[in-house]
Amino acid sequence: MSSYRAAVCTELTGPDSIQIQTREARPLASGEVRIAVKAAGLNFPDLLMTQGKYQFRPDPPFIPGLEAAGEVLEVASDVQSVKPGDRVMAGGKGGALAEQWIVGDSAVSPLPAALSFAEGACWQTAASTAWHALVERGHLQPGETILILGASGGVGMAAVKMAKHIGATVIGTGSNEEKLEAIHHAGADHLIDSADQNLATKVKALTDGKGVNVVYDPVGGDLALTATRAIAWNGRYLIVGFASGTIPAFPANHIMIKTYSVIGVRAGEGPRRDPELAIRQRAALRDLADKGIMRPHISHRFSLTDAAQSLGVLERREAIGRVVVEMTTSS
Numbered sequence: 001m002s003s004y005r006a007a008v009c010t011e012l013t014g015p016d017s018i019q020i021q022t023r024e025a026r027p028l029a030s031g032e033v034r035i036a037v038k039a040a041g042l043n044f045p046d047l048l049m050t051q052g053k054y055q056f057r058p059d060p061p062f063i064p065g066l067e068a069a070g071e072v073l074e075v076a077s078d079v080q081s082v083k084p085g086d087r088v089m090a091g092g093k094g095g096a097l098a099e100q101w102i103v104g105d106s107a108v109s110p111l112p113a114a115l116s117f118a119e120g121a122c123w124q125t126a127a128s129t130a131w132h133a134l135v136e137r138g139h140l141q142p143g144e145t146i147l148i149l150g151a152s153g154g155v156g157m158a159a160v161k162m163a164k165h166i167g168a169t170v171i172g173t174g175s176n177e178e179k180l181e182a183i184h185h186a187g188a189d190h191l192i193d194s195a196d197q198n199l200a201t202k203v204k205a206l207t208d209g210k211g212v213n214v215v216y217d218p219v220g221g222d223l224a225l226t227a228t229r230a231i232a233w234n235g236r237y238l239i240v241g242f243a244s245g246t247i248p249a250f251p252a253n254h255i256m257i258k259t260y261s262v263i264g265v266r267a268g269e270g271p272r273r274d275p276e277l278a279i280r281q282r283a284a285l286r287d288l289a290d291k292g293i294m295r296p297h298i299s300h301r302f303s304l305t306d307a308a309q310s311l312g313v314l315e316r317r318e319a320i321g322r323v324v325v326e327m328t329t330s331s
C-alpha cells in the first residue's frame with residue numbers, strides 16, 4: 001500500500017493551519033474507488049471549513065477539498081462503473097486536497113473530453129449550482145433578465161455562462177475593474193460595480209423601469225437588500241450563499257408589496273432527496289459538460305505544497321472564477 005501527501009487542516013484557525021503531511025493509503029471498502037488526484041478545485045466552503053464556519057463542520061485534523069479530477073488507481077471488487085486508468089471527476093464532503101482520494105463509486109463520473117483535469121476539478125460544484133438554481137429552482141426563460149451578484153466568483157461565473165446559454169439578458173456585479181472585465185468576458189451583457197449606490201436605479205434603467213425577473217445571490221449582506229429593490233413584479237430571488245459573511249433578513253412587507261418569491265437553492269441536497277431530480281440533473285450536466293458550456297475560468301494555479309496560499313486567495317477575495325491545486329507526484 002503506497003503513501004501519499006495531503007493538505008491537512010490541523011486547527012479551525014483558517015488556511016494558516018494547513019500542513020502538508022504524508023498519509024498511509026488504506027484498503028478500499030465495498031463500493032469505493034481510489035483516485036490519483038491530478039487537480040483539486042477550491043470552493044468557498046473549503047475556506048469556511050478551515051475556519052469552522054461551514055454548515056458541515058469536520059473536527060481537525062481533516063483534509064479539505066470537495067472536488068477533484070484525476071485517474072482511477074484502483075476499484076473495490078464490486079465496482080463496475082469505472083476501472084483503473086479511467087479519467088474521472090469526483091465530488092465529496094472533503095479529502096480532495098491530496099495526491100490520493102477514496103470516494104464512493106456514485107460520486108465518480110467520466111471526465112468529459114472537452115475538459116482538462118484542472119477544468120474538470122472545478123466543474124461539478126459550480127455548474128450544478130448554476131444549473132440547479134437557474135433551471136430547477138428559478139425556471140429562468142429565454143428573453144428574461146437576471147441580476148447575478150458576485151458574478152466573478154465560482155458559482156457566479158458559472159451562472160453567467162448558464163444564463164447566457166438559456167438565452168437570458170445578464171447583468172453582473174463585481175467589486176473592481178479586473179473582475180468586471182472577467183464577467184464581461186464570461187458573457188454578461190451589462191456590468192455594475194457592487195458598491196455602486198445607484199445599483200437598483202441602474203438595473204431599472206437597463207430593464208425599461210421594470211427590474212429583473214430573477215436575482216441570483218451567492219453574496220448576501222447589504223448587497224442582497226439592495227438587489228431586492230431591483231427585482232420586477234412577480235420576480236424570483238434565488239438564495240445561493242452568503243460569501244459576504246452576513247445573512248440578510250428580507251422584509252416580509254416588501255416581498256408582499258412587490259409579490260416576488262424568495263427561493264432557497266441547495267444544489268447538492270436537492271438531488272440527494274429526490275432521485276428523479278438526481279437523474280435529471282446528472283443528465284443535464286453531462287450534456288452541458290460534453291458541449292463545454294460553463295467551462296471554468298481559472299485565475300490561480302498552485303501546487304499541493306502551497307495549499308495554504310491557495311485558500312488565502314479565496315480569503316482575500318482575489319479569485320476570479322476558480323482556484324486550482326495541481327498535484328505533482330512526490331516520488
Ligand SMILES: NC(=O)c1ccc[n+]([C@@H]2O[C@H](COP(=O)([O-])OP(=O)(O)OC[C@H]3O[C@@H](n4cnc5c(N)ncnc54)[C@H](OP(=O)(O)O)[C@@H]3O)[C@@H](O)[C@H]2O)c1
Nearest residue numbers: 044150153154155174175218240241242243244265266267
Ligand atoms: N446553495 C448551494 O447549493 C451552493 C453551492 C455552492 C456554493 N454555495 C455558496 O455560494 C457562495 C459563493 O461560493 P463561491 O465558491 O462562488 O465563492 P467565490 O468564488 O469566493 O465567490 C464569491 C464572490 O462573492 C463576492 N463577495 C462579496 N463579498 C465577499 C466577501 N466578504 N468575501 C468573499 N467574497 C465576497 C466576491 O465577488 P466581488 O469581490 O466581486 O464582490 C466573490 O467573487 C458561498 O457562500 C458558498 O457557500 C452555495
